[in-house]
Amino acid sequence: MPAETEAALERAVDSAARHDRLFSLRAANIKQSAVRDVFDISIRPGLVSLAGGSPYLKSLPLEDLGRTAQKIIAEHGLEALQYGGGQGMDELRRLVCDVMAAEGIEGADPEDIVITTGSQSAQDVAAKVFCDPGDVILCEDPTYVGALNTFEAYQVDVVTIPMDDAGLIPDELERVIAELQAQGRSIKLLYTIPSFNNPSGITMAADRRQRVVDICREHNILVLEDNPYGMLRFDGEPLKPMRADNPDDVIYLGSFSKIFAPGVRLGWALVPRHLYRRFYLACEAVVLCPSPLTQMLVSAYLTEYDWRGHLSSMRSLYRERCDAMLGALAEEFPEGVHWTTPDGGFFVWVTLPEGIDTYPLLYTAIDAGVVFIPGAAFTPSDEPSNKLRLAFSAVSPEDIVEGVRRLAPILRGAIEQNR
Amino acid sequence: MPAETEAALERAVDSAARHDRLFSLRAANIKQSAVRDVFDISIRPGLVSLAGGSPYLKSLPLEDLGRTAQKIIAEHGLEALQYGGGQGMDELRRLVCDVMAAEGIEGADPEDIVITTGSQSAQDVAAKVFCDPGDVILCEDPTYVGALNTFEAYQVDVVTIPMDDAGLIPDELERVIAELQAQGRSIKLLYTIPSFNNPSGITMAADRRQRVVDICREHNILVLEDNPYGMLRFDGEPLKPMRADNPDDVIYLGSFSKIFAPGVRLGWALVPRHLYRRFYLACEAVVLCPSPLTQMLVSAYLTEYDWRGHLSSMRSLYRERCDAMLGALAEEFPEGVHWTTPDGGFFVWVTLPEGIDTYPLLYTAIDAGVVFIPGAAFTPSDEPSNKLRLAFSAVSPEDIVEGVRRLAPILRGAIEQNR
Numbered sequence: 001m002p003a004e005t006e007a008a009l010e011r012a013v014d015s016a017a018r019h020d021r022l023f024s025l026r027a028a029n030i031k032q033s034a035v036r037d038v039f040d041i042s043i044r045p046g047l048v049s050l051a052g053g054s055p056y057l058k059s060l061p062l063e064d065l066g067r068t069a070q071k072i073i074a075e076h077g078l079e080a081l082q083y084g085g086g087q088g089m090d091e092l093r094r095l096v097c098d099v100m101a102a103e104g105i106e107g108a109d110p111e112d113i114v115i116t117t118g119s120q121s122a123q124d125v126a127a128k129v130f131c132d133p134g135d136v137i138l139c140e141d142p143t144y145v146g147a148l149n150t151f152e153a154y155q156v157d158v159v160t161i162p163m164d165d166a167g168l169i170p171d172e173l174e175r176v177i178a179e180l181q182a183q184g185r186s187i188k189l190l191y192t193i194p195s196f197n198n199p200s201g202i203t204m205a206a207d208r209r210q211r212v213v214d215i216c217r218e219h220n221i222l223v224l225e226d227n228p229y230g231m232l233r234f235d236g237e238p239l240k241p242m243r244a245d246n247p248d249d250v251i252y253l254g255s256f257s258k259i260f261a262p263g264v265r266l267g268w269a270l271v272p273r274h275l276y277r278r279f280y281l282a283c284e285a286v287v288l289c290p291s292p293l294t295q296m297l298v299s300a301y302l303t304e305y306d307w308r309g310h311l312s313s314m315r316s317l318y319r320e321r322c323d324a325m326l327g328a329l330a331e332e333f334p335e336g337v338h339w340t341t342p343d344g345g346f347f348v349w350v351t352l353p354e355g356i357d358t359y360p361l362l363y364t365a366i367d368a369g370v371v372f373i374p375g376a377a378f379t380p381s382d383e384p385s386n387k388l389r390l391a392f393s394a395v396s397p398e399d400i401v402e403g404v405r406r407l408a409p410i411l412r413g414a415i416e417q418n419r
Numbered sequence: 420m421p422a423e424t425e426a427a428l429e430r431a432v433d434s435a436a437r438h439d440r441l442f443s444l445r446a447a448n449i450k451q452s453a454v455r456d457v458f459d460i461s462i463r464p465g466l467v468s469l470a471g472g473s474p475y476l477k478s479l480p481l482e483d484l485g486r487t488a489q490k491i492i493a494e495h496g497l498e499a500l501q502y503g504g505g506q507g508m509d510e511l512r513r514l515v516c517d518v519m520a521a522e523g524i525e526g527a528d529p530e531d532i533v534i535t536t537g538s539q540s541a542q543d544v545a546a547k548v549f550c551d552p553g554d555v556i557l558c559e560d561p562t563y564v565g566a567l568n569t570f571e572a573y574q575v576d577v578v579t580i581p582m583d584d585a586g587l588i589p590d591e592l593e594r595v596i597a598e599l600q601a602q603g604r605s606i607k608l609l610y611t612i613p614s615f616n617n618p619s620g621i622t623m624a625a626d627r628r629q630r631v632v633d634i635c636r637e638h639n640i641l642v643l644e645d646n647p648y649g650m651l652r653f654d655g656e657p658l659k660p661m662r663a664d665n666p667d668d669v670i671y672l673g674s675f676s677k678i679f680a681p682g683v684r685l686g687w688a689l690v691p692r693h694l695y696r697r698f699y700l701a702c703e704a705v706v707l708c709p710s711p712l713t714q715m716l717v718s719a720y721l722t723e724y725d726w727r728g729h730l731s732s733m734r735s736l737y738r739e740r741c742d743a744m745l746g747a748l749a750e751e752f753p754e755g756v757h758w759t760t761p762d763g764g765f766f767v768w769v770t771l772p773e774g775i776d777t778y779p780l781l782y783t784a785i786d787a788g789v790v791f792i793p794g795a796a797f798t799p800s801d802e803p804s805n806k807l808r809l810a811f812s813a814v815s816p817e818d819i820v821e822g823v824r825r826l827a828p829i830l831r832g833a834i835e836q837n838r
Contacts, residue, residue, distance in 0.1 A: 054502055055501075057497050062493050065493075065500075066490065066491070066492035066496070069485070072488075074481050077479065078477065078481075080682050081479065081484075082476055082681055083473055083676075117536050120707045121705060133551075257502075261501070262501055264710060264712060265708070285543070285565065285568040286539065286540060286569070287536045287540050287684065288565065288684075291683060294710055297712075
């Protein structure tokens with residue numbers, strides 16, 4: 001090795017040792033790192049990926065959307081390509097009110113909306129604005145891995161509330177709050193995905209929703225309602241969000257990723273008026289402003305296109321894929337395995353017999369040509385999990401069936417070994 | 420008032436009182452709030468705004484860029500509108516290496532780059548990854564108000580290092596580090612804008628750059644080099660960034676906002692390899708991924724357009740505007756007022772005699788039809804400041820002269836009152 005290279009190498013090793021001590025307590029992200037590895041693997045050719053929750057985009061009118069983008073830049077480029085306001089553009093905030101009205105939130109005021117860089121960014125800001133290190137955020141068990149990573153980055157303790165088939169259990173919520181308060185803990189937020197929860201696909205029953213808000217209000221806990229899938233109910237009208245009748249106690253998060261396209265990186269937060277200014281200033285401190293260009297593209301999509309018609313065809317497509325998955329699971333999966341039956345969204349949640357850890361099974365599954373996300377990703381606990389998440393949104397019905405066929409013998413083997 | 424309205428109002432007031440206690444320690448953002456007010460005011464018709472540092476966009480080929488965007492969506496829409504990787508797209512990361520080579524950073528590896536949602540987002544992530552509450556970030560006095568807001572959101576103490584006309588003073592850096600270490604403080608980062616500092620326009624001299632890095636290395640402090648204006652040097656080649664010869668000790672932040680357009684909301688971080696994985700996972704936890712659509716637009720701009728030629732014409736334009744401002748200041752401003760003479764960038768920094776607070780002068784200036792940013796915004800100190808920032812980037816030479824003419828009598832009046 002030339003002396004110069006050797007010196008550079010030594011210096012790098014030395015920097016690594018010194019700088020390792022610089023990391024903050026919040027920089028671990030171990031679960032996110034594992035999930036990232038799964039996604040990296042899942043793009044290998046020939047693999048059936050039931051891992052990622054990407055929406056189906058092939059039915060978007062790409063030619064027309066291209067012309068719309070062209071017009072935006074040619075005619076309004078000085079606005080589209082310049083800095084914008086931290087709250088997001090007025091037109092899009094007005095249109096978001098229409099979208100929310102279709103979800104069951106009537107009479108929202110554009111002045112209470114912040115456009116965010118995806119709703120991931122709104123989760124990040126909520127933790128930043130409301131939580132000090134050591135504070136508690138409550139969430140469903142299981143919950144979205146991205147939210148867990150985001151909250152833990154603020155040195156917050158995430159405490160889970162059990163769910164059943166009708167969603168988060170209010171009595172359990174009361175019990176956990178009482179326990180935490182007896183320990184003198186400061187509980188700031190309840191983070192919930194009430195409709196078609198990621199990863200479980202479970203929906204919080206209508207009669208539980210108000211009760212959950214009432215419990216939180218009584219204990220001075222803000223509800224952070226994350227509703228990216230709410231309009232993707234397979235049949236009938238969307239369930240009324242918790243925010244609808246509780247404007248002062250719920251921060252509502254919406255996303256264009258599932259009703260339009262993730263690549264625009266846009267979502268929104270509807271914030272109680274008395275919390276709005278500090279919330280939006282914190283959003284601004286993170287990204288200055290959301291992209292005016294992609295905001296204008298979304299505004300055009302919501303005004304010039306039949307977005308309701310497109311959404312309706314998406315709901316049919318996802319229902320078909322969900323049915324294909326549920327059918328294949330019933331056909332292929334061994335006795336002793338259970339799963340949820342979602343009314344919408346992207347995910348089915350599978351439970352194996354107690355004692356089986358789904359994490360090592362992932363690597364057997366990869367060898368067999370199928371990928372899923374192990375259940376341990378979706379809780380703050382470090383215990384092994386006997387659950388796994390299957391996503392049906394991004395894969396054709398034929399591939400879903402093939403993927404389930406590849407997975408079934410692996411589960412069967414694990415159950416036999418576990419006896 | 421109908422009973423229902425009254426009840427709703429009472430409930431809102433009650434929520435406000437309860438929820439006020441929920442805010443975290445980091446949610447104040449008082450200076451950001453004040454700056455925001457100035458920007459809101461500065462769009463009033465008839466006002467000359469010397470406040471905002473927006474780049475000049477009118478010479479961008481908007482028709483052509485529109486057609487480029489159209490083609491991206493029509494031909495690659497399934498990629499442009501879908502989720503992308505958290506590190507950013509491979510092509511853009513390769514192109515960023517070419518851009519940095521033009522700035523003087525040779526041989527950077529695309530694997531060490533994260534594309535971020537503007538470089539604001541990279542500042543946010545650096546504070547998150549490296550700082551625990553109570554840690555210290557060092558920065559220049561004065562420094563970028565957006566970085567101050569971002570750092571303070573992590574309950575970090577920002578400590579300033581004095582500058583002179585050649586930038587941050589190395590001896591002062593050593594003195595402050597020694598003082599802080601004697602107090603047992605943990606210093607994590609030095610945040611610096613070495614070229615055409617915002618707000619002062621001052622550039623750190625070439626011979627100081629290595630010395631500053633060496634001091635930081637010796638004390639195990641990472642350098643966070645923010646270089647959005649580096650390529651906007653009016654004459655000659657860009658000064659070599661601190662990162663160029665110090666790959667293991669500097670996190671380098673670049674931005675497309677000033678060399679292309681802010682509306683795409685894209686920047687990048689070049690991260691020492693041993694710090695990379697945790698840095699990029701933290702980026703991912705904030706926004707999942709930068710927009711593939713706007714990334715592809717920037718990639719097309721860097722490959723299909725003469726971006727170097729456009730940059731060169733921008734440098735001439737900004738030089739002309741800077742000259743117009745410096746000429747008007749010499750002509751109009753009263754004795755006792757001093758200002759910097761930048762070699763590039765967007766800003767001139769004006770110093771009034773001791774004892775004058777520029778913050779109240781802002782309101783007189785607004786009445787006279789001109790806006791600036793008071794100096795107090797650019798330091799973490801709560802003391803009044805006798806400085807103010809003037810931006811020449813977004814205003815025509817005629818309007819710059821008019822703005823300075825409107826401001827001059829206000830400064831003259833303040834000096835007379837101060838005698």
